[in-house]
Amino acid sequence: MTRNFGYLVFDTLFAMDADMRPQPQMVKSYDLSADGLTYAFTLRDGLKWHDGAPVKAEDCVASLLRWWQKDQMGQRIKARAVSLETIDDKTFRLVLKEPFGLTIDALAQMDVYVPFIMPKRIAETPPSKVINEVVGSGPFKFVAKEWQPGAKLVFEKNADYVSRPEPMSGLSGGKTPKLDRIEWIIIKDPQTQVSALAAGEIDMIERVPFDLLPMIKETPKLKIEALSTYGDQLMLRMNHKMPPFDKQEVRQAVEIAQDQKTYMEAVVGAPDGYQLCNSIFTCGSGYATEVGTQLLAKGDKAKARELLIKGGYAGQKVVILQPTDNPIFSTASLVAAQTLRQIGMNVEVQAMDWPTLQQRRAKDAPLDQGGWSLFFTSGPGVAIASPLTNPLLPASCEKAWAGWPCDSEAERLMDAFVKAPGAAQRKELAAAVQTRSLEIVTYIPLGQMNYTTGYRDVVKGVRKAAFFTFWGVSIDR
């Protein structure tokens, strides 16, 4: 929701096209020096903030300085940066101490922390503080006075928005706002969402709950469409620091025992709502490959039991954190519990809400002191698609995400990927990263869930993209 809000209100320097290639967005042109160290960016003409002030290079610099403190890719640029400075109102320059071939990709990244550009005075807010004022330069303006937190957000067309001349492609190209006003209504109850759509009180549901898809299919004048190019990946994360998952063989036993189809049928159900995908990287994206997937989710319980014995598993308790307020992860937790019991593991499922799980998973402690063994999460396909934006891939021990995988070889391969000079080498190294990742089981990918948008037939101009975008969409009542 935060990301979609950002894309309505803010703009980005670059944007990914439908083929996941970065294209200039706010930037008119850029030059890269022959040594690959200096980028000089020039902004397009006519860019304006929603308060009427012109967008300046100093705004871009301030925004990037805020972004690279938080974002994984941004931090990699920051670590290599000698300077990031304004040259004049339209131009700014980034100087690196070593080439970083993914700089433009980073500036076009679509998820986790998107490098949205905001006015300098707002961008100077420390990253740990909430921004109080929403002033962007994107295709729609946020109407703060009508905001009801948790209930309703209102956006109005930015009549001053200067669209790019190129046709829309992915998130790039002309972002022409056609709707005069958008009301985002937050309806908590899924059944009420669908009833409101059927009664014509709302025009669209961004993500229709999987179990209610048949209701929409049967209602005249309603349409459903999987508009998200890559959907979300379901992920099982084990705690590498605590027994029994501190042993690689035990983790591999869990990995080979899983069956993606069982998970997808349990959490999604409708066959057109999911895609089985053996790759760590999002299927359909550039780095997706079958290389190194021989251990992944084969549903092989006999082999799993062998691996458990090999790993010295002796009946230690496995605690699964089950967030009951998230239907997908909650159901997946029960499937995992059943699977692990089938291979002879001693499983305890602990029910809790998501904020409790978030706090609990950060706890690096034995089970009897509030620790944990495994939990489920998901990642947007656009982020999972690359080794650098997949947040669960780093195996940097204490610095890694909850679960703390620790493997110098995986880190070496990741570093080689970052330094790779060209696309071909990067693709080869991504396959190597995947092989190593599945070998040490940094996490287990369990399929791609294709979220489906439901809308009334009066809504025109919807199209497939990384996620739903409102530009180009109109209503014909």
Next chain:
Amino acid sequence: MFSFLARRLASTIPVLLVVGVFIFLLLRLSPGDPATVLAGDQATPEQIEAVRRNLGLDQSLLIQFFGWLKRVLAGDLGQSLFSNIAVMDLVLQRLGPTIALALATIALAVLIGVPLGVLAAWKVGRWPDQLVMAIASAGFSIPLFIFAFGLIWLFGLKLRWLPVQGYSPPSAGVGPFLASLVLPAVALSVVYLALIARITRATIVELLNDDFIRTAEAKGASHSRIMIKHALRNAAVPILTVVGVSFSMLLGGVVVTENIFNIPGVGRLVADAILKRDYPIVQGVVLLFAGFYVVLNLVIDLCYAALDPRVRL
């Protein structure tokens, strides 16, 4: 009377203090952490810690509590950790729908429940009594969400008479305002209607055996006059008590109704705040509601005195 009022109002202070300490400790001792939620799912421990420092959550509980108490005494309930909007502004934004829903619900419950209770008492043991009691039992037994979705299906989707969700403020017109309240108020009122009908019936049936009723009958008063003028008036105190309790319960229990009918009220505000661990909102709303309950009880006590002169204040 004045000293009674002063005493009762003064007694709200220790009540609010105890509620304040209780809710503050309960929130801090429950698992979950607003900094973790606010920092985002991919945040590093350092980033979460920076957010925690910014929110002042790294300070001792005592410092946090007295800081909050000091602000509350100055009339400031604080700001939402997530939206940075003042808690009082958020409550005021959401209070209208909740009050409207509660009043509509209680009005329906009283306007239908009391006559049904009187009718049942009048025809005690006969079919109208059995029918009313059956309705009352059903009102207690049917889960709210099932009844609510049944209403939505029939009146919203099939007949298209009423909106299935949302709230129209009075400023949008009386028609849309009332239309937006009908289904949620009917759904929510059923249980209170049943409660009020049962209490009314039981109280009147008991009163009908009293001497003053026999006296009225001996004087030749008509049955309807006895029921309304004598029995119902004397049953007013217990009915008022149950109405007062129902109103208190309603304000605390509208969360499910507000969710099903997508009404942006205080119930949803506080439920969302609990899920996000937005401490200032939860603390502020609980404190305001505690104060409201105390005042409501006081008003009910004053009504007792007006209805029954035997009650001495």
